[in-house]
Amino acid sequence: MLAPMLDKPGKRAPSIVWEDNMKNWICLAVASALVLGTGAASPAMAELKRLEIVAPAAPGGGYDQNARIMQSIFQKKGLASGIQVENAPGAGGTIGLANFVNKNKRNPSVLMVGLALVGAVLTNKSVVSLDDTYPLARLSGEYQPIVVAPDSPLKTLDDLVAKLKADPGSVSWGGSGPGSSDHILYGLLAKAAGVDPKKINYVVLTSGGEMLSGVMGGHVTVGTGGYSELSSQIKTGQVRALGIASPERLPGVDIPTFREQGYDVSFVNWRAVVSSADPKGQERAELEAAVAEMVKTEEWKQTIGERGWQDIYMPPAEFAAFLKEEQARVQALFKDLGLIQ
Structure with a gap:
């Protein structure tokens, strides 16, 4: 996404650089009831089974598409099986997020999100946020x-x-x-x-x-x-x-x-994947490995290229640090917009 930084005043006006790190949170994909399988998708990981991906937005949008792309590639590459995608829109994705967090505290579930959710948490005064999840990866982005x-x-x-x-x-x-x-x-x-x-x-x-x-x-x-x-x-x-x-x-x-x-603004609407807040060590490793494997596939690269999306993958540690910065930046901008006090 884009990280907003104040730049030196230019010839025209003050500028804001929203570096390749920030943009739109309003949709997600919640994955619940994830049970590890015994079959091997590759020597490095077991196949994940009964994966449910819930996109808290109407069908057809970018986040719903990300969920279904994941479903297709996971199944085709043997990373997971029995995958279902369910749409659960409402309140900028915070209804789906709250349900996911409350129902899956110890379940190694997966949740796809976009930037808008950071803002939706603030504007809807949600009692849960992405702090209640485990960041698996930042995936793709789109310029507007x-x-x-x-x-x-x-x-x-x-x-x-x-x-x-x-x-x-x-x-x-x-x-x-x-x-x-x-x-x-x-x-x-x-x-x-x-x-x-x-x-x-x-x-x-x-x-x-x-x-x-x-x-x-x-x-x-x-x-x-x-x-x-x-x-x-x-x-x-x-x-x-x-x-x-x-x-x-x-x-x-x-x-x-x-x-x-002459207007120093760069802005990307990003999407990402998170799981429940406290997956067990082996479960966490399986999830991280599956997502990392997915973004390397030709199917993933070809699909996002066809849609005009950008590959802005970040692994868990980097994505977690980015999220903390992003939440602070979005909050500051929302004050400028008069959306929050």
């Missing part, structure tokens, strides 16, 4: 463009920022729930441009489809989402991208980065 209608007078990020500075209320920013990766991205851009993020006129839209129709119909000034969700509309000219929040241009993607245009 900001898009406008094809006939919008806004041609560049400079145009958007100029309009924002002249009259903050005149720019409506379409996105998913408060504190989502969409909201975070907009807040980072506002700060990099020297505008108080609290002045953002944020419009909550219930789905990617509603966001697209809002932008194309002129109901909101700008919209955003993962590049894979917007790429076909960008390529066909249904929407036009002003910039993308990647640290450098993505291969084969003809969209200028925010940094190219």
Whole structure:
């Protein structure tokens, strides 16, 4: 994900670097009732059996897709068998997280999450958080463009920022729930441009489809989402991208980065896997080995490449340290956005 760091003021405005470490927590995959098998998937590990992966979000989204990709590769490579995927959305994923934590305190279960859950824990005042789980790995990420209608007078990020500075209320920013990766991205851009993020006129839209129709119909000034969700509309000219929040241009993607245009913002919406808070030593080793094996497979690399995702794998120790930093950073940004006190 992206680690926000204050940079030296540039020629335009203060900047924020959301280094390759931060972005959107709102969906997970909970794996429960995991029982170790006796068959060998490889000389290094036993095959995991009866693995249930629950994605606390509606089917079809990035986190649900991650759960089903794991299901497919685990089964194909003999890392696990009898795997079921269940969707359990609600409250930004915190309902699924609470159920998972309460039901699986000693069960070596697996949970897939995205950045939005960090924010959802804060905005929903959840009594449980990722501190109540064991971080197995950070997996994949996706960079987000900001898009406008094809006939919008806004041609560049400079145009958007100029309009924002002249009259903050005149720019409506379409996105998913408060504190989502969409909201975070907009807040980072506002700060990099020297505008108080609290002045953002944020419009909550219930789905990617509603966001697209809002932008194309002129109901909101700008919209955003993962590049894979917007790429076909960008390529066909249904929407036009002003910039993308990647640290450098993505291969084969003809969209200028925010940094190219003078706004030092880089932002990746990441997804990860966690288990119950206290798996036993052997169980923990089996889970860690299975995930580490999965991300090495050609099937994993090919699948995330086809979806336009980035491979940002972190093993447990590195991911655990990243999570602690991330929670503090998200909390600070949410104060800037006025989402928490």
